[in-house]
Amino acid sequence: MTASKARSGDGDRFGKICQGIRRAILEAALMPGDRLPEDSLGESFGVSRTIARHALGQLAAEGLVELRRNRIATVSAPTPSDARDIFDIRVALERQVVQHLAGTLTDPQVAELKAIVEAEHAARHGPDGASIRLATEFHIRLAELTRKPILIRYVTEICYRAGLSLSSLGRPHSSECAINEHLALIEVIRTGPSDKASQMMAEHLEAVASRALLGGEGRQARDLVSILQPYAED
Amino acid sequence: MTASKARSGDGDRFGKICQGIRRAILEAALMPGDRLPEDSLGESFGVSRTIARHALGQLAAEGLVELRRNRIATVSAPTPSDARDIFDIRVALERQVVQHLAGTLTDPQVAELKAIVEAEHAARHGPDGASIRLATEFHIRLAELTRKPILIRYVTEICYRAGLSLSSLGRPHSSECAINEHLALIEVIRTGPSDKASQMMAEHLEAVASRALLGGEGRQARDLVSILQPYAED
DNA sequence: CCTGCCCAAATCGCATGCAGTTGCGCGCCA
DNA sequence: TGGCGCGCAACTGCATGCGATTTGGGCAGG
Structure with missing residues (x-):
């Protein structure tokens, strides 16, 4: 596929x-x-x-x-409501990822994940695009570790959509905290019970969504299309 | 799309x-x-x-x-493991559907859903295909009621995949109970708290999966590809 | 009788061509 | 100056054509 x-x-x-x-x-x-x-x-x-x-x-x-x-x-121009839906779905899917992964990470896998986070750290003052890409890569790599092809596919897709939503609706930037959260995630997935890991993933994603989406001044000029949308549905 | x-x-x-x-x-x-x-x-x-x-x-x-x-x-020939993944994802997504829907159903919507279940009842002795299609239609219609386009899309897709898994790996049939479960679902979505509705949906889908997938004699000749798969991965 | 090779038919990968549609810019009119 | 309509360029929708690749069936050899 x-x-x-x-x-x-x-x-x-x-x-x-x-x-x-x-x-x-x-x-x-x-x-x-x-x-x-x-x-x-x-x-x-x-x-x-x-x-x-x-x-x-x-x-x-x-x-x-x-x-x-x-x-x-x-x-595509995701509306704020689209973005909300995307993150809801993303939370549901990535919870599954960490649930399947909790307590199963091997040392090389942990090292690989940490390497990605390190790259995020290195890129934290570079262009916005690189940060978003690396953060996304972290989540996709996590999904790939499950070796469940269908789950991987959906997580990948929803991550790209989320990335598009962030770059179009989000504030200029707020990846600083995400890096620490990623490190914490690795730890809790490696050691913690699956429920706790799943919960932390949910909180992390909610944090990303609200930091970027809800706080800022989401709507620019083109948002009038999302305003007019309900009126154009019929 | x-x-x-x-x-x-x-x-x-x-x-x-x-x-x-x-x-x-x-x-x-x-x-x-x-x-x-x-x-x-x-x-x-x-x-x-x-x-x-x-x-x-x-x-x-x-x-x-x-x-x-x-x-x-x-x-596509989904493997049993694919089917398992698909149903896991499906549970996660459809939980979201009923969570968003719980307590919001209007009377015409309830009527429409009941009409589909009635059609399922009418087709329960007909060809297998019709039953699966109607059951799937029920779930998709439910998703559509959320009016969340992205959620609708993913639920629809995963339902089709689930249908394919059922028809290829599942027992000949076991839709009898699903009909009652659908009716119960409508009720709990209409009246119940969202947690309870979400829980019932999860149980319903698990029931469908285990009735059809785990019990029967899933594997036919072509399953040797899924047996050989792990050995061919590298 | 079974096995392996080779070739023709079936099928895919991709580019190009033509027809239909859109929308943009320019000129016209108020 | 501002709005309107027209015509052309750009772009898409789709079919067809040609070369490349696979397939499966017949034929020769074991």
């Missing part, structure tokens, strides 16, 4: 485009509403429209890209 | 194919391993390979279809 297909490495042009756009979105290089015409996309990745088009379809299925008939594809 | 693109009705050939195959899989008309060549697919839906191919991509992203490079697409 997607996970196995995204595993680019051979001549997988399709996966390359998907991954490229995903990363661009995650790092906030692409912002909601940005246009993604098939032609120019294919050109910049050195392939024909066909593949670019296919990739856009995939990304639309993941919720990162919006596809309207006969219109240029755009980067 | 599904939600916004499912706005079918006009000339949406793409959505038609997706929905057609989804339904065929859900009703067990298509079984895991069945081949889905682009040509014949497009022919039977009256479109060119291009669209059929695109639809297969979408279904692969949803996990219903397996796509291997240069090979004919096949209906």
Whole structure:
């Protein structure tokens, strides 16, 4: 499925485009509403429209890209309410991750996770995009440790969506605390009972969501679309 | 995506194919391993390979279809372990559904849900496929009542995957009890506290999973792939 | 009778071409 | 100056064509 297909490495042009756009979105290089015409996309990745088009379809299925008939594809613009839903789902899924993982981490796994957190620490004063990407990588890596392909897939997808929501709706930045929370998470997953670990993950994600989403001045100009949305539903 | 693109009705050939195959899989008309060549697919839906191919991509992203490079697409063959993961995730997601819904159901909504259960009752002696489809429809309708598009999307997807798992790994049938459980669910969602409703949903889904999955003689010939899988991973 | 090789048919991967739709800019009119 | 409508360029929707790859079945050899 997607996970196995995204595993680019051979001549997988399709996966390359998907991954490229995903990363661009995650790092906030692409912002909601940005246009993604098939032609120019294919050109910049050195392939024909066909593949670019296919990739856009995939990304639309993941919720990162919006596809309207006969219109240029755009980067999705999650509403605050979307963001709320995404984080609710994310909490539910990542609780499962830590529940399955609690007490099973091997030393190399712990080391790998700590290495990611260290990278986060190193990047904490760099561009915003890198921080978000690394934090996301931490959560995805955690999911991958479960070796449950379907869970991995959903966590990955929801993490990307969350990243998009953060970069478009969130405050400029607030990753400082997340780093400590990640370290604490590793510890509690390694040693703690699964309930406690699950609870801590839930609190961590809630903290991320409220630090970034609820506190700040979420709404900019383009938010009028989310305001008008209820009126346009019928 | 599904939600916004499912706005079918006009000339949406793409959505038609997706929905057609989804339904065929859900009703067990298509079984895991069945081949889905682009040509014949497009022919039977009256479109060119291009669209059929695109639809297969979408279904692969949803996990219903397996796509291997240069090979004919096949209906996915979930392993028992996949099925376990799917139901774990499904429990987590549907708990959210009933938590959001508890105590908010309007009378027409209750009536609509009861109508679906009634249809289940009517179809309880018909072909297996119809029962599974209606039970699935119940859960999806429940999710739709939350009006949370992203949650709806994930629940829908996971329900389809669960349906595929049931029809391929499950016993011939055991929907009798599910009908009563659905009725009980409606009641507790309508009146009960959200915790209780959430708990009942979890128990219902666990019951479905264990009735169908754990009890029976899950493994047939093709399961040797899942047996060999761990050895082939590196 | 079983095994292994080789070739033709089936099928996929991808680019390109054409037709239909959108929307943007420019000129016209108030 | 500001609003309106028209026409063209850009873009998408989709089909088809060609080369590459897999498959499975026949034939030769053990």
